[in-house]
Amino acid sequence: MEQKKKNTRQAQRREREREHRYRTILSAAEALFAKKGFRKTSVDEIADRSEVSVGTVYFYFKNKEELLIHLFDESLYQLRSILGREFEKSGSPVVGMEMAGHAFFDEFCILHAEKALILFRESPGHGIKMEARRKNMSELISKDLSRAIDHLRKDAGCEFRNKNSSSVYAMCILGVYEKVAFHFLTEPEDAKKTKEMALDAVDFIIGGIQNITGPTIPQ
Amino acid sequence: MEQKKKNTRQAQRREREREHRYRTILSAAEALFAKKGFRKTSVDEIADRSEVSVGTVYFYFKNKEELLIHLFDESLYQLRSILGREFEKSGSPVVGMEMAGHAFFDEFCILHAEKALILFRESPGHGIKMEARRKNMSELISKDLSRAIDHLRKDAGCEFRNKNSSSVYAMCILGVYEKVAFHFLTEPEDAKKTKEMALDAVDFIIGGIQNITGPTIPQ
Amino acid sequence: MEQKKKNTRQAQRREREREHRYRTILSAAEALFAKKGFRKTSVDEIADRSEVSVGTVYFYFKNKEELLIHLFDESLYQLRSILGREFEKSGSPVVGMEMAGHAFFDEFCILHAEKALILFRESPGHGIKMEARRKNMSELISKDLSRAIDHLRKDAGCEFRNKNSSSVYAMCILGVYEKVAFHFLTEPEDAKKTKEMALDAVDFIIGGIQNITGPTIPQ
Amino acid sequence: MEQKKKNTRQAQRREREREHRYRTILSAAEALFAKKGFRKTSVDEIADRSEVSVGTVYFYFKNKEELLIHLFDESLYQLRSILGREFEKSGSPVVGMEMAGHAFFDEFCILHAEKALILFRESPGHGIKMEARRKNMSELISKDLSRAIDHLRKDAGCEFRNKNSSSVYAMCILGVYEKVAFHFLTEPEDAKKTKEMALDAVDFIIGGIQNITGPTIPQ
DNA sequence: GATGAATGAGCGTTCATTCAT
């Protein structure tokens, strides 16, 4: 019994350490991928920064790509949480879209810059698995946005060109997100200018979807 | 005299062959970069596909990056020609923007898919020279679009939030271009669906800029 | 405790193996550089001869030049040890110079032929770092010889043409060393002839410096 | 007849041009080999500097090594002419040796620096033919010096340790020549210092051979 | 004779991944 307790405690400690190592490696990779990009970061560097051996990195992650995928998924989760929260908070979908935009530019791109970089700067052209993940992320966020757009359309009582339209608009919004985020991330400017750019970008997005829902939208 | 003529003809033919080889290598590189990406394409592959030796590739191009830069510049030139043509043809800037959008989606992305891929799929993180090129391209196209947007604003007789606004809208439009183009290029769909998506995307853009110019725009 | 011991032993063995591999690679490089010269020896050959992969060579040495530098430094150290020992052993500087000469020709050039080849056969024209090393070696040995010559002059109570003279004589001696060594190393002859040549060369050197110290030298 | 004359004239002109081109290429190679070394000079550079195509270089010279060999032979011829002249001019072999030394340091190394560089800086480790040439040069100059030394010995009426001795002394002298020349060529100093160094070096050499000929040499 | 485009073997170096300890 005592033995067992002891074992349990040991096991718990081990589990904690395990978890800690795992996070450490992930953080090191995140920082490096964000700073130098996936391709220019070597596994040795990740191991160094995590104060761990290369072998250990490979114990926790199947390969370098797997690391990127984990980080990508985490970043995606973070982003969707932020956007989702805004949509839920807001009573109307238009306001939700507006708030989501600001949350994206002012919160995600600034407070989680490294995550944003991994999501938007890492190019295509990695492994096949990663390619699937990227496609998946676009689809997921598109779907989130699509849903909001569909609400918006119903509220406005208008019809779309076809059932696909809302996902095209979603894609457009994501395009704006990505492009502006990329600019913020690669050429950081002072806070004021960033703020103003974000306002304009959100305006653009809102304009885009209002046009879509047509003139029936009340002013 | 005859000798001279002959020399001239020989020289001409040589010039032609030179040009031809140059184009062949460039095309091979274009196809491979578009299909597999810059990093995953080796110079040996380019040489193979051009039916030429590695040395010859290096005779015509200083290095691998130079090849990418040439292709990038060509693609950019092609794109700007197409967009510029549409803006010039159209009487009003709004119509110009509409036509430009359609030209981009229906002409550039379809007829020059490989060029589009090089412009929009190649990731950041290459050499320093290439990085400058990429930044430059965004700025050039942004400027083209900015100008049109400024016309549009003047016609509408309204003011922007600030002098930077038009370039932010341009960035947004470019974001939409890139995102939708990327979708077309990586997951080609049937022509009809593509057409419809393009219509929606253009609507989105027009909506974005109309909102910007505000309610003073006459219906 | 036992575990600890074991670890220590393991660590020791590993350290030994590490050291052994390091030496093996260095020896392989030494033999090849001595036989074929630096430029004509490829890293692959060094790896082959060490029964190790290319990657391993690069694990132990930053690059090919680094290998040469290590070997060069080792050879230089060896040579200076030998010369220094002779000067210290001998009561008078003239005798010291004589003994040093014989140690150089009969010991260094014969017993450490490969080291001598690396020191004297490798041409200028390698990397910038190596160039510095080569210059440094000439200076160091010159200084060693200079010091002995200065003693000699003081003992003889005579003056030099100018303060630089002793280093010129040192340079001359080094010139003789190099030339004769090069002959020995590239066209090995029977031991007897080698011995006789060494005697003559030492005579030449002694003559050179006696002349320098002038007629005040007692017969 | 007239035709023939014309042909002859044409032939002469052609011969002249041929000769001229040949010399031009050789000079270009000399300058480049002296400046950057054989290995770091490419055939393209030689062609460029000669304002001739690569093919032409290969028309006049079998390969790159052949160029070096020609230059080497020329340099050697020049050097031997200078040394030989001094020995012939002088009545006594000792004086001849002294004059030869000064001619070497003050004339050959200064006025024909590029030739000296090719003779003394180009390292071993080139092709097999070149290796033979280098050996040959040492032997030729050694023989020249040997002969003078033998005269000197006969004049002094003394015997050498053995029949080989004079060629060993010659080798030593050549060693001094090479080492000091190398210093002059790679680290040029002001004329005054150079002059003084040359004086010391010649003193050293004279001392070396006087010692050899033993105490029977009259003061 | 002269050209210069074409060749291709060869090189130094990197780095994701493995595995004995």
Place this chain on the structure above:
DNA sequence: TATGAATGAACGCTCATTCAT
């Protein structure tokens, strides 16, 4: 579990030499 030495395929690039014109 953790280590880190070892692997080796792959890459971009150079340059002496050739040869059709």
